[in-house]
Amino acid sequence: MPIVDVRDLRKNYSVEQALAGVTFSVETGTFFGIIGADGAGKTTLMRILVTLLNADSGEVHILNYNIVNDMQILRSKIGYMPQRFSLYGDLSVKENLTFFADVFNISGKDRKERMAKLLRFSRLEQFQKRRASNLSGGMKQKLALSCALIHSPKLLILDEPTTGVDPVSRREFWDILKELRNDGVTLIVSTPYMNEAAMCDELLIMHNGRVLKKGTPAELVGDYPCDLYRVASDNKTVTCSNRITMPDSVVQMYPSGGAVHVAVRKGFPVDAGWKNHLLTLINGAEIIEKLQPDIQDLFFMLIAENGNQKNNS
Numbered sequence: 001m002p003i004v005d006v007r008d009l010r011k012n013y014s015v016e017q018a019l020a021g022v023t024f025s026v027e028t029g030t031f032f033g034i035i036g037a038d039g040a041g042k043t044t045l046m047r048i049l050v051t052l053l054n055a056d057s058g059e060v061h062i063l064n065y066n067i068v069n070d071m072q073i074l075r076s077k078i079g080y081m082p083q084r085f086s087l088y089g090d091l092s093v094k095e096n097l098t099f100f101a102d103v104f105n106i107s108g109k110d111r112k113e114r115m116a117k118l119l120r121f122s123r124l125e126q127f128q129k130r131r132a133s134n135l136s137g138g139m140k141q142k143l144a145l146s147c148a149l150i151h152s153p154k155l156l157i158l159d160e161p162t163t164g165v166d167p168v169s170r171r172e173f174w175d176i177l178k179e180l181r182n183d184g185v186t187l188i189v190s191t192p193y194m195n196e197a198a199m200c201d202e203l204l205i206m207h208n209g210r211v212l213k214k215g216t217p218a219e220l221v222g223d224y225p226c227d228l229y230r231v232a233s234d235n236k237t238v239t240c241s242n243r244i245t246m247p248d249s250v251v252q253m254y255p256s257g258g259a260v261h262v263a264v265r266k267g268f269p270v271d272a273g274w275k276n277h278l279l280t281l282i283n284g285a286e287i288i289e290k291l292q293p294d295i296q297d298l299f300f301m302l303i304a305e306n307g308n309q310k311n312n313s
Contacts (some may be wrong), residue, residue, distance in 0.1 A: 089133030138169025
């Protein structure tokens with residue numbers, strides 16, 4: 001039995017649907033990632049899962065509880081870290097943890113032990129007297145995570161927890177999430193960073209309120225429908241223009257890390273003449289090499305294929 005089971009979930013905001021029949025499940029102990037462009041419906045989905053927002057229709061069961069009928073029970077079993085920092089800036093690290101312990105009626109020896117464990121776990125022990133408003137971005141996120149864990153939830157849901165955080169702090173934060181997964185906590189996390197998404201056990205790709213694909217990173221990348229090439233230069237950034245007419249063999253082209261990725265029809269015979277022609281079309285191009293696609297390449301392909309879908313109620 002999955003820990004999360006979502007069936008035909010729908011949510012309307014005025015004319016457009018935020019969620020248009022979303023169905024998926026999450027197995028216990030999974031590190032489950034959700035990716036999608038802005039407006040894909042990720043935050044709406046997460047707010048419904050943590051019982052902060054009601055769906056218009058559909059069913060959700062978490063830990064075998066119905067999120068509508070068993071809302072109060074579920075709130076004691078789910079941890080939630082929203083996208084925006086929502087703790088109390090005028091309280092210290094320790095005082096914020098104490099506040100959330102009070103919210104969940106955790107007291108006495110249990111409170112003391114949990115707070116001490118979380119301070120060590122989040123690497124905030126030496127900063128426990130510092131005001132939350134004076135913490136760095138990465139430390140604020142660690143504090144928010146600790147507060148979401150104070151009641152020892154079986155399921156932790158995080159909405160883009162590392163957005164705006166420096167790369168070193170992002171890596172440290174994800175190391176902490178991996179430790180939680182290894183301790184048996186099921187995690188559902190949305191992220192705009194494809195390198196983070198690749199670290200998840202399973203991924204859900206959303207667009208315009210719909211599920212485009214679900215699977216392990218390896219399964220998803222294995223479904224990439226084209227041959228992929230990287231067009232680059234040894235010492236300068238390569239750029240592509242929407243004005244140029246590409247060969248019919250080219251399915252998609254987009255900038256990536258100072259180079260250009262070119263998706264070509266699978267099995268198309270790429271010879272020297274074709275390569276030379278492509279080099280003349282892309283500004284600054286000197287090198288063409290075949291690539292193995294990654295999650296970002298698959299994501300761009302899916303968005304391009306489904307970009308015109310609109311969800312009208």
